[in-house]
Amino acid sequence: MATNSIDRNIKTSGWEFVTKTVDKRALIKNQKPDPREELAELEARGEVKVIHITEENQPITVETLLGRTKRIPTNKLWHHKSCGQCGNIPGYPTSIMWFMNKMGLEYLDETHQTSCTAWNYHGSGTSNLVALASVAVRNWHRAYETGYFPLIHCGTSFGNYKEMRNLLIEHKDLRDEVRRIMHKVGRELVIPEEIVHYSEWLHVLRDRVAAMRIHDVSNIVTTVHPACHVWKLIPEDVIYDPNIYGGERPAPTTAILLALGAQVADYSTWYDCCGFGFRHILTEREFSRSFSLERKIKVMVEEAHSDVAITQDTGCTTTLDKNQWIGKAHGYNYDLPVMADVQFAALAAGADPYKVVQIQWHTSGWQKLLDKMGIDWQSSKAAYEAYLEELRAGKEPEQLYIPPVEQPV
Amino acid sequence: MSHDNDTVTHLRLDPDDVGQQDAQSLLEAIQSDLRYEEVIHGCLNCGVCSGSCPSHRFFDYSPRIVVQTVLSGDAEAVKAMMDEYIWACAQCYTCAMRCPFHNSPGGLVMIMREVAVWRGMEAVHRLLKPYGRVLLKVLSIGNQLTPDMIQPDFFPDWGPKIPWSSTDLAIKRKAIPVYTLQVTTSAWRVSPETSYELYSIYEETGVFRLIEEIDPNLYEVVADMVEDLRDMVESSR
Ligand code: SF4
Ligand code: SF4
Numbered sequence: 156m157a158t159n160s161i162d163r164n165i166k167t168s169g170w171e172f173v174t175k176t177v178d179k180r181a182l183i184k185n186q187k188p189d190p191r192e193e194l195a196e197l198e199a200r201g202e203v204k205v206i207h208i209t210e211e212n213q214p215i216t217v218e219t220l221l222g223r224t225k226r227i228p229t230n231k232l233w234h235h236k237s238c239g240q241c242g243n244i245p246g247y248p249t250s251i252m253w254f255m256n257k258m259g260l261e262y263l264d265e266t267h268q269t270s271c272t273a274w275n276y277h278g279s280g281t282s283n284l285v286a287l288a289s290v291a292v293r294n295w296h297r298a299y300e301t302g303y304f305p306l307i308h309c310g311t312s313f314g315n316y317k318e319m320r321n322l323l324i325e326h327k328d329l330r331d332e333v334r335r336i337m338h339k340v341g342r343e344l345v346i347p348e349e350i351v352h353y354s355e356w357l358h359v360l361r362d363r364v365a366a367m368r369i370h371d372v373s374n375i376v377t378t379v380h381p382a383c384h385v386w387k388l389i390p391e392d393v394i395y396d397p398n399i400y401g402g403e404r405p406a407p408t409t410a411i412l413l414a415l416g417a418q419v420a421d422y423s424t425w426y427d428c429c430g431f432g433f434r435h436i437l438t439e440r441e442f443s444r445s446f447s448l449e450r451k452i453k454v455m456v457e458e459a460h461s462d463v464a465i466t467q468d469t470g471c472t473t474t475l476d477k478n479q480w481i482g483k484a485h486g487y488n489y490d491l492p493v494m495a496d497v498q499f500a501a502l503a504a505g506a507d508p509y510k511v512v513q514i515q516w517h518t519s520g521w522q523k524l525l526d527k528m529g530i531d532w533q534s535s536k537a538a539y540e541a542y543l544e545e546l547r548a549g550k551e552p553e554q555l556y557i558p559p560v561e562q563p564v
Numbered sequence: 565m566s567h568d569n570d571t572v573t574h575l576r577l578d579p580d581d582v583g584q585q586d587a588q589s590l591l592e593a594i595q596s597d598l599r600y601e602e603v604i605h606g607c608l609n610c611g612v613c614s615g616s617c618p619s620h621r622f623f624d625y626s627p628r629i630v631v632q633t634v635l636s637g638d639a640e641a642v643k644a645m646m647d648e649y650i651w652a653c654a655q656c657y658t659c660a661m662r663c664p665f666h667n668s669p670g671g672l673v674m675i676m677r678e679v680a681v682w683r684g685m686e687a688v689h690r691l692l693k694p695y696g697r698v699l700l701k702v703l704s705i706g707n708q709l710t711p712d713m714i715q716p717d718f719f720p721d722w723g724p725k726i727p728w729s730s731t732d733l734a735i736k737r738k739a740i741p742v743y744t745l746q747v748t749t750s751a752w753r754v755s756p757e758t759s760y761e762l763y764s765i766y767e768e769t770g771v772f773r774l775i776e777e778i779d780p781n782l783y784e785v786v787a788d789m790v791e792d793l794r795d796m797v798e799s800s801r
Contacts, residue, residue, distance in 0.1 A: 190605075191731050207723045218761060236744070236745075236751070236752055237751075238707045238708045238709045238710075238752075239708075239709055239751075240751065241746070243714065243729075245737075245740045245742075247744055248742060249740060249741060249742055249745075249746065250609045252742060254738070264742065264743075264744055264752055264756040265744065265755075266744055266752070266753040266758065267755050267757065268752070268754070268758065269594055269705075269706030269707075269754065269758055269762050270702070270706050270707050270708050270751065270758075272702055272707075272708065274705065274708045275698055275699070275702045275708050276674075277655040277674065278655075278672070278695065278698070279677075279681065279691075279692055279698070279699065280677035280678045280680065280681040280688075281576070281681055281692070281697050281699060281771065281774065281775065281778075282678075282769075282771055283576035283577065283678060283682070283769055283770070283771070284576060284597075284598065284599070285569035285575050285768075285769045286573055286576075286765055286769035286771050287768065288768060289765045289768070290706070290762070290765060293761055293765065297758075301679055312758065314657075322598070322599070326598060327573055328574075328575060328600065332575055335768075336764070336769070337767060339764050339768060340761040340764050340765070341759075341761075375657045375782040383657055383658065384657070385658060387656065387658060388660075389658035391663060424618070426658065426661075426684075427616075427618060427658070428618050428656035428658060430618065430654070431654070431656070432618075432654035432655065432656075434651065435654060435690070437694060437695065437698065438691070438694040438695065440721060442619070442622050442654070444721065445622055446618050446621070446622060446654075450618070450621075450645045457655055473787075477719070477722040477723070477726075478721075478722075479723075480721075480722065480723030480724070480725075481721040481722070481723065510739070510741060511741070513590070516729060518725040518726070519721060525786070538633050539739065542739060543732075543735055543736070543739055546738050546739060547735055547756070550740065552738045552741065552746060553740050553741050554742065554743055555741040555742055556741075556742055558743050558744065
C-alpha cells in the first residue's frame with residue numbers, strides 16, 4: 156500500500172517531540188483497561204445488552220493507537236446522520252450512500268434518529284451527562300431493534316459516543332439512571348461493541364473504493380485536517396497504521412487519499428483545530444475566521460501548496476470552507492476548496508459533482524480543482540439546473556435510496 | 565423531578581438550584597462531577613496545554629490557569645473564571661492530547677460550563693442569547709442546525725454565495741437524492757415518535773426545567789411545541 160512519512164521540517168517541530176515523548180509513549184505505558192473487555196463482562200453478568208458486530212456486518216479488523224484491534228463493520232449499517240450536513244455539505248451523506256450502493260452494501264436510513272446533541276452541549280452547556288448518555292442510548296437502541304449497526308457520520312457524535320460508551324461501562328449509577336429513563340420511553344440499555352465513524356468505514360474499504368476511480372488524481376496535492384473530536388477524544392480508539400506517518404498520526408482519510416493515488420502534503424499545523432469552537436462559529440466568529448485562516452488555510456496553501464483541504468467532519472468542513480471569503484478584507488486571498496474525504500473519493504470515482512457530491516453548496520472555489528481532476532462540471536451544472544426546473548414543475552425527486560416503509564418505534 | 569436524590573447528584577445538577585451561586589458550592593459541584601477524577605490528576609504547571617491551545621492564541625485565556633485555579637481551591641477565583649473566562653475555550657481537546665499528566669483541561673472547562681449554566685450565573689444569560697435558535701431546534705426536534713438557518717443576514721461574512729444556499733431552498737433540498745434530507749426546517753425528517761421520546765429524556769434529566777429557569781421566554785415557545793407534538797402522537801396511538 157501507499158505510505159506516507161512525516162515531513163523532515165515538521166519532524167523537528169515541538170508537536171512531534173511532544174507526540175513521541177509524551178502522548179503515545181505515556182498512553183502505552185499507562186494503558187487504561189480495554190472498555191470492550193469490561194463491556195463483555197457486564198454482558199456476561201446480564202447487566203447490559205451489547206449490539207454485536209456479526210458476520211452479516213462483514214467486519215474488517217484494524218489496529219488502533221495502542222495496538223489493540225478494532226473491528227469495523229462494512230455492511231448492514233444504520234446511518235447516524237450529522238446535523239451539520241444541512242445547508243453546508245449535504246454531499247457528505249449522499250456520497251457515503253452512493254458508495255454503499257456501488258458496492259452493493261445494505262443500509263438503513265430512516266427518520267427515527269435524533270442528533271447526538273453534543274454540539275449544543277459543548278457550545279452552551281445546556282445539557283448534562285445523563286441526557287447525553289440517554290440520547291446516545293436511544294439512538295443505539297433504535298439501531299439495535301432494526302438489526303443494523305450504527306455508523307456515525309459526525310466527528311462530534313463519534314467522540315461523544317465514545318465518551319458515553321466508556322462512562323456507561325465505568326459507572327453503574329449512570330447505567331441505572333439511563334436504564335430508568337430508557338424504560339420510560341419503552342427502550343433498553345444497549346451499548347454497541349464498537350463506536351464506528353464513517354471515515355473508518357471508508358478507510359477499511361479504501362482499496363475497493365480506489366478500484367472505482369476513473370479520474371487520475373495523482374497531480375492533486377491534498378492536505379488533511381483530522382477532526383479534533385474524532386482523534387483527540389478517546390484517542391486510544393482511533394486507527395493508526397505504521398504506513399501512515401510511521402504510525403504517529405491517525406490513518407483514516409490520509410490512507411484513502413493515498414489509495415486513490417493523490418498526493419498528501421504534510422503541513423506544520425496539521426494537529427490544530429479548524430476554529431469551529433462550537434459556540435464561536437455562531438457567536439464569536441472573529442475567532443473562527445482568524446484561526447481557520449491563519450492556522451489552517453494559510454499554512455495549507457503557503458507551506459503545503461495544497462489544491463484541496465480534505466476533512467472528515469461536517470463542522471470542520473463548514474468552518475474551513477465558509478471563512479475564506481471574509482479573509483480578503485485582510486489580504487488573505489485564498490480560495491482553497493474544502494470537502495470531506497468521501498466527497499473527494501466520490502468525485503474521483505465518477506459521481507456526479509452536482510447531483511451526488513452536491514459541490515454547489517461549498518463556497519470556496521472548487522472549479523479549478525475539478526478541472527484539474529478532469530471532471531466536466533459544467534455539463535453537470537447544466538443537468539442540475541434542468542433538474543431543478545423539473546422539480547419546480549412537480550417532478551418526483553430522484554432517490555439514491557428508497558426508505559423502507561416506516562417501522563413503528 | 566422526584567429522583568433528585570443523593571445517588572444522582574454527581575451525575576447531574578438539579579435545576580431547582582438555579583440561582584445558588586455561593587462560590588464554595590460551585591467549586592464543590594465541579595469537584596463532585598463524576599468526570600472530575602478523569603479530567604484532573606494533578607498539574608505540573610508546565611503550560612504544555614496552553615502552548616497548543618487555539619483559544620490561548622486569540623483570547624486572554626489559558627487552560628493552564630484554569631487547571632491551576634481549580635486545583636488551588638480558591639473558590640472565589642474559580643467563580644470569577646466561570647463568568648466569562650472559560651467560555652473562550654474552543655473545546656478542541658488538543659490540551660488533553662498533550663498534557664503529560666493526562667489531564668483534560670477542555671474536559672474540566674466543560675464541567676465548569678455545565679455548572680455555570682445549571683446555577684444560572686449572570687454571564688450565562690448573555691452568552692446564551694445568540695444561541696436561542698440552536699436551542700429551540702435542539703429542544704424541539706433534536707437537531708442542532710437546519711438548512712433554513714443558513715441565511716445571508718445571519719452569515720454576511722460567509723460571502724456572496726450564501727444567498728444561493730438560502731433561496732429556493734425547498735427545491736434545492738428536494739434535489740438532494742436522499743429522502744430523509746429533503747426538508748428545510750430540520751436537518752433530516754425526524755419522526756414525531758422520536759421527538760416524543762426525546763422530550764421524555766429532557767424532562768427526566770432536568771433539561772426542560774433548566775430552560776424554564778434560565779430562559780422562560782424560550783421555554784414558553786418550546787413548551788407549546790412539545791404539547792402540540794405530544795397531543796399529535798398520543799391521538800394517533
Ligand atoms: S479544549 Fe479548550 S483549553 Fe483545551 S486546547 Fe482546546 S481550546 Fe484550549
Ligand atoms: S499540560 Fe497538564 S500538567 Fe501542564 S500545565 Fe497543562 S494541565 Fe498542567
